[in-house]
Amino acid sequence: MDFPIFHLDFMGDRLLIAIIAVLHVLINHGLAVGFIPLVTWIEYIGFNKGGQNTVTHTEWDTLAHRLMTVAFIITTTIGAMTGVGIWLSSSLVNPASIGSLIRVFYGAWFVEWLVFVTEVVLILIYYLSWKKSLVSVEAKAKHIRLGTALSIFSWITMSIIVSILGFMMDSGSWAENKTFVAGFSNPIYLPQLAFRTPLAALMAGALALLLARIFTSKNSEIRIESGRKIALWMLVAVPFTLIGATVYYLRIPHLMIGNLPVAIGTMEFQSWYDLLVKFIIGAISTVIIIAGLVYFRPNLKIPSAFYVLPVLGMLAFAGIFERIREFIRKPYVIGNYMYSNTLRKDDYPLYKRDGLLAHATYSPVKEVTPENRLIAGEQVFLLACSRCHTTHGINSVVEKFEDMYSLKPNESLNKDLMKNYISHIENARYFMPPFPGNEAELEALVAYIQHLQSTGLPPEPLETSLNSK
Numbered sequence: 001m002d003f004p005i006f007h008l009d010f011m012g013d014r015l016l017i018a019i020i021a022v023l024h025v026l027i028n029h030g031l032a033v034g035f036i037p038l039v040t041w042i043e044y045i046g047f048n049k050g051g052q053n054t055v056t057h058t059e060w061d062t063l064a065h066r067l068m069t070v071a072f073i074i075t076t077t078i079g080a081m082t083g084v085g086i087w088l089s090s091s092l093v094n095p096a097s098i099g100s101l102i103r104v105f106y107g108a109w110f111v112e113w114l115v116f117v118t119e120v121v122l123i124l125i126y127y128l129s130w131k132k133s134l135v136s137v138e139a140k141a142k143h144i145r146l147g148t149a150l151s152i153f154s155w156i157t158m159s160i161i162v163s164i165l166g167f168m169m170d171s172g173s174w175a176e177n178k179t180f181v182a183g184f185s186n187p188i189y190l191p192q193l194a195f196r197t198p199l200a201a202l203m204a205g206a207l208a209l210l211l212a213r214i215f216t217s218k219n220s221e222i223r224i225e226s227g228r229k230i231a232l233w234m235l236v237a238v239p240f241t242l243i244g245a246t247v248y249y250l251r252i253p254h255l256m257i258g259n260l261p262v263a264i265g266t267m268e269f270q271s272w273y274d275l276l277v278k279f280i281i282g283a284i285s286t287v288i289i290i291a292g293l294v295y296f297r298p299n300l301k302i303p304s305a306f307y308v309l310p311v312l313g314m315l316a317f318a319g320i321f322e323r324i325r326e327f328i329r330k331p332y333v334i335g336n337y338m339y340s341n342t343l344r345k346d347d348y349p350l351y352k353r354d355g356l357l358a359h360a361t362y363s364p365v366k367e368v369t370p371e372n373r374l375i376a377g378e379q380v381f382l383l384a385c386s387r388c389h390t391t392h393g394i395n396s397v398v399e400k401f402e403d404m405y406s407l408k409p410n411e412s413l414n415k416d417l418m419k420n421y422i423s424h425i426e427n428a429r430y431f432m433p434p435f436p437g438n439e440a441e442l443e444a445l446v447a448y449i450q451h452l453q454s455t456g457l458p459p460e461p462l463e464t465s466l467n468s469k
């Protein structure tokens, strides 16, 4: 309430964060956390294969170096920028929740920053000193140790952030004692980490399998051998991913599971839930089948195009997983503490008593009057609904009401039905927070939505609204 409201009406604020964050996670898991240990392992295989008078097996080393080139370029550009982008977008859209998270995770974030900077320094040294590592066996051994250290640091950064993600879903005993340790060791933390770690390895494997295919020449021994090693890596990661997913699923609070169908497919497609679940199972099976064939049938000629399938499967799987994680936590942005509309649960009685606008620092109107009703309604919409809805863009509030009441073209929304719906909105759909304002604000919101429906335009600004306090 004490921050300005940033609102993107055409696409919605949720989508802005989602695009940046999902891209970041795919790069972080697929090309850093899971990928760097894999590259280090391939480098190590080359080192082991090196003959008496050579430092390493050149073909294997070149393959590891090429894989690392891809990871280096993408993680240090799009990876780093989307990382900062998550901060930018989430603090624009929901500064209050970022504020609360910083209060709880203050020290953890500081440590994370130190670990992250170390990771960046290590990745620079690891990649840029590759040529130098070829001069002696000692230099190569040192370089491999550097890769191992880098792998550990990139896992640690992820493992700190995962605690915060778990906390947002279920704050656990923190709600009672408010200590950092209680927040950090929230019930979802370790299960989610147990799932993400092998997931990252699997994603990295799928990507490396495709890249190794591109970087090696037809019928070469290294193509078959490296394919088998990477496929083995993936096959080892599969059971851990499935066990991790199950442990994690069992830890998700019961009420959130009810959000799953809408989380996976939106309301329009929730009846397709079963089909989408089958699609996810299909995607994972494809990954297993391709890895299995590459490993167990090394002489089988699999067309290159098939190597794209595990990558697409893993990207889709991880993308859907992130959407579900973000969605099922609703109506909360921080479990049982702060609703997704940025309002704290404990402050609701205050808003009911004084009205929402009275506490909204940046609202031009502090109280609903007959003259400012539409402007007040717009403010109430921004405060109570705009973190998830737009007026006319994606997930438009007008369309949602029209669809829910199955209106015919040109038919107007009914005021009383809407009022009644909004005042019990949390019972109608568990994923929406209760309406926070008073009776006059509810009326103003309904009038505003009706105005949007009939004119398609925002209300005229009040000439005096800014200077008449």
Ligand code: HEC
Pocket (backbone or CB within 6 Å): 262, 265, 266, 267, 268, 330, 331, 340, 341, 384, 385, 386, 387, 388, 389, 395, 397, 400, 401, 403, 404, 422, 428, 429, 431, 432, 433, 435
């Ligand atoms: C936490 C996010 C969130 C907030 C806050 C929120 N909504 Fe929603 N609302 C949703 C989602 C998500 C849907 C379903 C979208 C879909 O899948 O099509 C939805 C659906 C709806 C529907 C259609 C319900 C149905 O059963 O057909 C209406 C009406 C609605 N919202 C009105 C509102 C109003 C009015 C407010 C503000 C007082 C609001 N919502 C606040 C997330 C939210």
